[in-house]
Amino acid sequence: MSKIKLATMWLDGCSGCHMSLLDLDEGLLALAPRIELVYSPLVDASAFPEGVDVALVEGAVSSLEDVHRLRTARTRSRLLVALGDCATTGNVPAMRNTVPVPALLERVYVEGAEANRGIPHDGVPELAPQARPLHEFVKVDVHLPGCPPPPKLILAALIDLLDKRTPKLAEVKFG
Amino acid sequence: MIQKTKSISIRIEGELTPTREGKTILEAARDAGRVIPTLCHLDGLDDVGACRLCVVEVGGSGRLAPACTTPVQDGLSVVIHSPRLEAYRRMIVELLLAERNHVCAVCVSNGHCELQALATSLGVTSVRFPYRYPKLAVDLSQERYVLDHNRCILCSRCVRVCADVEGVHVWDMMGRGVNSRIVSELDQPWAEAASCTHCGKCVAACPTGALAEKGRAVEEMTKRTEAVALAAAHKGAQR
Numbered sequence: 001m002s003k004i005k006l007a008t009m010w011l012d013g014c015s016g017c018h019m020s021l022l023d024l025d026e027g028l029l030a031l032a033p034r035i036e037l038v039y040s041p042l043v044d045a046s047a048f049p050e051g052v053d054v055a056l057v058e059g060a061v062s063s064l065e066d067v068h069r070l071r072t073a074r075t076r077s078r079l080l081v082a083l084g085d086c087a088t089t090g091n092v093p094a095m096r097n098t099v100p101v102p103a104l105l106e107r108v109y110v111e112g113a114e115a116n117r118g119i120p121h122d123g124v125p126e127l128a129p130q131a132r133p134l135h136e137f138v139k140v141d142v143h144l145p146g147c148p149p150p151p152k153l154i155l156a157a158l159i160d161l162l163d164k165r166t167p168k169l170a171e172v173k174f175g
Numbered sequence: 176m177i178q179k180t181k182s183i184s185i186r187i188e189g190e191l192t193p194t195r196e197g198k199t200i201l202e203a204a205r206d207a208g209r210v211i212p213t214l215c216h217l218d219g220l221d222d223v224g225a226c227r228l229c230v231v232e233v234g235g236s237g238r239l240a241p242a243c244t245t246p247v248q249d250g251l252s253v254v255i256h257s258p259r260l261e262a263y264r265r266m267i268v269e270l271l272l273a274e275r276n277h278v279c280a281v282c283v284s285n286g287h288c289e290l291q292a293l294a295t296s297l298g299v300t301s302v303r304f305p306y307r308y309p310k311l312a313v314d315l316s317q318e319r320y321v322l323d324h325n326r327c328i329l330c331s332r333c334v335r336v337c338a339d340v341e342g343v344h345v346w347d348m349m350g351r352g353v354n355s356r357i358v359s360e361l362d363q364p365w366a367e368a369a370s371c372t373h374c375g376k377c378v379a380a381c382p383t384g385a386l387a388e389k390g391r392a393v394e395e396m397t398k399r400t401e402a403v404a405l406a407a408a409h410k411g412a413q414r
Contacts, residue, residue: 085280088301089272090308092280098310130308135301143301147280173295174272175279175286 004162007039007052008083009073011066012093012131013059017084018042020148021056027155034162052077054161056154060086060093061132065125074138079161082133082140083154085147085174092147093131101127142167145174183249188256194247201229201242204255211255212264212293215330216243217380217400219407221339225331228267228293231255239263265297273304274353275311276325277383283396284384290328291383307353314359316366319389320378322357327385329355333377340407345371357385379403 010018018041024031038052039045048069055077061067074080085091096104105119105127134140144157149172157167180195187204194203199222204211215226222243229242232254242255254260271277271290279285293299311324331348334357338344345368349358359368378386379399387396 082301089278090306091278094306094308095276095278095281097308133301133306135303136305140301145300169298169300171295172298172300173279174277174291175282 003036004034004053005038005049005051006035006158007048007055007073007077008037008041009039009048009055009057009059009069010041011057011059011070011087012062013084013086014092015041015058016148017056017058017087020146020151021083021154023151024155025151027151031155031158031162048072048076050076054079054081054158056081056083057087057134058083060090061128061134061137062093063125063128066128067137070134070137079141080134080138081142081144081157081161082135083144084149085145086131087134088143088145089174090131090133097130101129142169144169145172147175183247185247185250186252188254189252196247196249198247199243200231200233200240200245200247200251200253203247204242204253209255211242212296213243214289214293214328214382215332217332217336217382217403219340219404220332220335220380223331223335225329226267226271228264230260230263232257232260261297265299268294268297268299269302269304271328272299272302273306275307275309275327278325281393282326282384283387283391283393284326284398285394287394287397288384289382311356314365315389316364317371317373317389318366319373320365320375321387321389322359322365323385323387324356325385326383327357328383329357330382332380332382333357333386336376336380336403336406340403340410341372341374341376342410343370343372346377376403376406 037043039048055073057073057080061070082088086093109119110117144153160167180197183196184191184193185203187207187209192203192207201211211229213229216222224241224244227241230239231242233240233251279291314322334346337346345359346357348355349362350356359365378388380403384396
């Protein structure tokens with residue numbers, strides 16, 4: 001049996017969902033023989049490859065770059081999973097949504113900075129007016145809410161997806 | 176108390192269920208041990224049918240009616256669970272979540288919230304409607320309590336418990352539709368509401384993190400909603 005190609009992507013989130021993924025502990029050993037991790041903040045791959053079976057995406061969409069990366073993931077993956085509350089609802093990154101971007105950057109990088117005051121421009125993507133959930137941009141096949149989603153939930157959902165079943169999501173909660 | 180009302184029976188999911196005239200469908204169903212999800216209902220308060228979660232199908236035509244404010248009639252047939260009703264209930268929860276900023280992860284009521292629990296029990300894992308992310312105020316003026324409009328679902332449990340149980344009526348609803356919000360007295364900061372007795376019944380009655388005790392961190396605000404029914408029963412005894 002050929003291995004399932006798994007990719008994970010980190011957009012506007014705190015990486016807590018990836019921590020929860022690592023927190024599968026011995027569950028990772030059960031998964032390891034069946035998957036090949038082809039793209040992730042955890043592995044050394046610079047481009048999102050073609051022919052991915054399952055892509056887990058953490059974080060809200062907060063910039064045009066996020067939109068491009070998400071669309072690439074969608075086009076090149078059979079199944080796309082919104083991992084966690086930021087990807088599903090906007091969550092904490094979306095708490096900035098009522099503040100205009102210039103005022104937000106001014107508050108954080110000028111008023112709020114003690115050293116090196118100034119809004120960064122070089123090498124950072126421009127913020128979109130709002131942080132928004134994935135499904136407002138692309139089709140999402142499965143939502144795994146939670147902040148972060150519990151490791152048990154991620155493992156159960158992944159095993160269902162590997163076995164080509166629709167994950168049964170009982171006891172799933174936001175927050 | 177002597178039951179003076181007439182014994183009747185209704186059919187719930189086809190099953191003959193004895194009840195009494197004057198009861199609501201919700202009461203009759205609960206007496207029979209059946210579960211209808213609710214949000215704006217709270218034992219001890221008069222029902223207003225605000226949230227529509229308890230919607231049921233009545234009569235042969237399957238007309239929709241809120242169980243909490245629809246009285247039973249002899250021979251009435253009621254469906255409380257169907258794919259159509261579940262779909263509407265999920266939609267109601269999704270609309271509530273999209274309307275304001277229910278950021279569960281950083282909410283004082285995370286893990287103790289009736290809206291969050293309903294989303295879980297109805298299998299809501301995402302919201303199909305665009306989130307509004309409105310800019311809403313948080314009233315921190317009161318000495319002991321906080322009113323956070325971001326978490327308010329306009330169920331009016333605070334309005335009713337204050338008016339009917341505490342007998343004060345500090346709270347009311349202002350504006351219409353999506354602009355509706357809870358106000359204290361004539362839209363003043365809570366601290367300036369001279370009639371407020373600081374009793375905290377509104378906080379106990381609130382199903383979400385909209386009304387909370389000051390100083391509570393994330394997940395720390397548990398509500399004593401059962402205290403409301405006790406206080407209401409006590410008041411009833413005084414009348």
